[in-house]
Amino acid sequence: MSDYRWISTFLDAQAAEMGAARNTQEAYARDLRDFADWCAGRGCGFQGATRADVEAWLIDCEAQGLAQSTRARRLSAVKQLFRFAFEEGWRDDNPAIQIKGPGRAKRLPKTLEVIEVDRLLEAARKTGRTPADKLRNTCLMELLYATGMRVTELVSLPVAAARGDPDMLLIRGKGGKERMVPLSPGARTALTAWLKQRDAMDEKSAAKTGKHSTFLFPSRGKAGHLTRHWFYTLIKDLAVSGGIAPDRVTPHTLRHAFATHLLANGADLRAIQTLLGHADIATTEIYTHVLDERLSELVHSHHPLAKARK
Template identity: 35%
Template sequence: MASFDGENVSPQLVDIAQGWLDHLAVEKGASANTVSNYRRDLQRYIKWLSAAGVSSLKEVNAQHLEAYVADLRRGFEGQKALSKASTSRALIVARGLHKFALFEGVIDVDVAAEVAPPTPAKHLPDSLSIEEVTRLIDSVPTGDVATAVDIRDKALLEMLYGTGARISEVLDLAVDDVADSPEILTVTGKGSKQRLVPLGSHARGAIEEYLVRARPQLSRGKTPALFLNTLGKPLSRQSAWAVIQQAVQRANLTKKVSPHTLRHSFATHLLQGGADVRTVQELLGHSSVTTTQIYTHVTAESLRQVWRVAHPRA
């Protein structure tokens, strides 16, 4: 992990930042990836405060936070300017540090609480059409010509789209989670929260074939992980990304496709098919329905596009 060390960096700031990261990892169950991202933003904030002559969070006022946001937007000390979304994330991390410091009694007043992040531009998540998802999955070789890796890749794609789970949630699955071909899958999401997700017939069939024909060839008997690489180790996020990119090329898709694109497509197609937002919220594991409601904008835009083409007075 990146270090907080640096020239003229305040030890007091480093201590409270490290304390918060430890709290996130141990008490809140944050993933290693989340902690790493927070560490990067905290390092930037601490260096900025130290450069401003601040050695303790007690010395920070709202003007400091506002100046920090302004510097993030225009760039400082050789760092490129951040987008509104990235700046908002960086400020949220800084505010989290102050909130933790208040809880720990390090500061008496949380001056960061009232500093609002810049409003990010609305961005509709990318998604594929049903036909494009079908092309993507069907691009993987099947039948007698399919290798163990092909069978694994098809199972991975079917699982991602069929459940709408995050890539980390799918890669965290163990063989025992799917060994009995369950119609309902238990998925462990952010903060170690578990939720139930239906496992459709296509995904179940692909997983069954993978367990029978492919995983025994890949396994070295050392890990219970469901998805394995050719060395018998758990499949990494980078390798899963590569699986999708290879399928994109074979399917001749021109859109940018990531694991999250399949998650977005899952949600969009459910809403287009008549599912209510609350149900989709539960399936995605969103803590707030507000996060899920962005997909209603996607389906509304699809309706507008059809209307523009089909209506004589559009």
């Protein structure tokens, strides 16, 4: 088989057997195509690639200035590909099995203060060309902060999950795993208002097309719902309207704020892990470091002795 055939077969298996998310598949596809092109330039291909070839490729990635996290993800993709090839009998060995990756630099996630989140929510209520846009934007932001959802989970929410004025939402996360997240009063109010508007708009659309949308946030695009990129642009506009530096605000920043604010108010780390949909609590534990850093800043800023030393 050609290297590109290896990649497509591997990705199909990932999607079928492990429920790999679309974003994960796209990232792996880019990484593996890069490795395939690099191998083609050396005349080896996946069938003949050796451990030395994989290591040389990683050195080349580093020379290109790729981030540590990017190189770690690329090696992970290649390792999984060769493990799959070995299990399928395409190769008699796995040339990447003993290669140690560069690891991942542990950086504290960016977050926002409660007052900054309030300003974003207020900006959402005022941003939009029409009243319907403002209701939709308010619902998006209220749900994001109330639940800590990933942006892909948010924009692709099925409308069925929002029916019946629910106290909780059922979310399908990475790998098809489902979890329940509670809704705040503000989120429920925003959801009810948007759902009424959304249904009215959907009825008009269905009268023309003969089809009803199955998504809470429908669009006329190929996916049938709002995209991550669209929402990324929206949240940057909201940051500007709310007087917050746009480079400090991303959809994931609201997810970090959700977790940090819960922890700061006494929430259990295991509960936050469940709400965020983290498979490993080690991923959730980084928020304890964020909280430690903020408490340290608080002491240095407000303690009388710290002020005296300054």
